[in-house]
Amino acid sequence: DTGVSQDPRHKITKRGQNVTFRCDPISEHNRLYWYRQTLGQGPEFLTYFQNEAQLEKSRLLSDRFSAERPKGSFSTLEIQRTEQGDSAMYLCASSFSFRNEQFFGPGTRLTVL
Amino acid sequence: GESVGLHLPTLSVQEGDNSIINCAYSNSASDYFIWYKQESGKGPQFIIDIRSNMDKRQGQRVTVLLNKTVKHLSLQIAATQPGDSAVYFCAENMEGGSYIPTFGRGTSLIVHP
Numbered sequence: 001d002t003g004v005s006q007d008p009r010h011k012i013t014k015r016g017q018n019v020t021f022r023c024d025p026i027s028e029h030n031r032l033y034w035y036r037q038t039l040g041q042g043p044e045f046l047t048y049f050q051n052e053a054q055l056e057k058s059r060l061l062s063d064r065f066s067a068e069r070p071k072g073s074f075s076t077l078e079i080q081r082t083e084q085g086d087s088a089m090y091l092c093a094s095s096f097s098f099r100n101e102q103f104f105g106p107g108t109r110l111t112v113l
Numbered sequence: 114g115e116s117v118g119l120h121l122p123t124l125s126v127q128e129g130d131n132s133i134i135n136c137a138y139s140n141s142a143s144d145y146f147i148w149y150k151q152e153s154g155k156g157p158q159f160i161i162d163i164r165s166n167m168d169k170r171q172g173q174r175v176t177v178l179l180n181k182t183v184k185h186l187s188l189q190i191a192a193t194q195p196g197d198s199a200v201y202f203c204a205e206n207m208e209g210g211s212y213i214p215t216f217g218r219g220t221s222l223i224v225h226p
Contacts, residue, residue: 004156033213040121042202042216043157056213091156100145100212104156 002026004105006092012111013082020078021108025094032075033102034067035091036060043091043104049075050097082112121200123221132190134220136203141184143205147214148177148188152199160188160201190222198224 005024013019025032030051035043046065047057051072061067064082069075079086089109093102126132138146144165149157163170163177163186170177176189186203200221204214 031212040219042204042219044216045213048213093156095212100147100162100206100214101159102212102214104158106154106156 004092004094004103006105006108008108009106010109014113015082015084017082018080019082019110020076021090023075023092023105026103029094029096031095031097032069033093034077037089037091084112086110087112121219121221123223125223126193128193128195128224128226130193132193132222134188134201136186136217138184138186138205140205143207145206146179146186147204149202149204150199157202193224195224195226198222
């Protein structure tokens, strides 16, 4: 399967703990996006990378959130000191920089108890 | 028929019927629009897109109509199949930028065999 993959698929954590998610994009794609999706809503943009550079961050991305893409391939999204409001599906997508079409991964569902 | 539920508008149809899913977008400067399909437990999947210089575009069993005057999009699915059951999102964007789409709320399509 050469699509976008995300790991883990599910994460349950206690409030205050740190969590890290990984996204492996389609290998030829140089853009990588992170979104958050809550039940019944469309995905909300968090941040995106072009190669290893983080080019834009949403105001939704508080100081507790950090994302990296160190070698321009896979990316990690870390949430520090998780809160119950962080419970959501975290989606990753990738694309070519010259194309609008984004390919989404299956998401990581985070539950904060 | 179509109804607005607590979380998502829902459209219930019989297999073989045609389905029409509607979407109102907010930004009059948006010039690129995308429809995504999201099945349970999966990330959104690109279905069809349309640029603002067009008012209709057809794909395989799907047609997107764009009315810029009233900022309205629709997705028509011909001969709806049970496999079409999913949540459908429209997204708006501006080409030439960072290609970050703004997603609408979503409509749940339920196809009864």
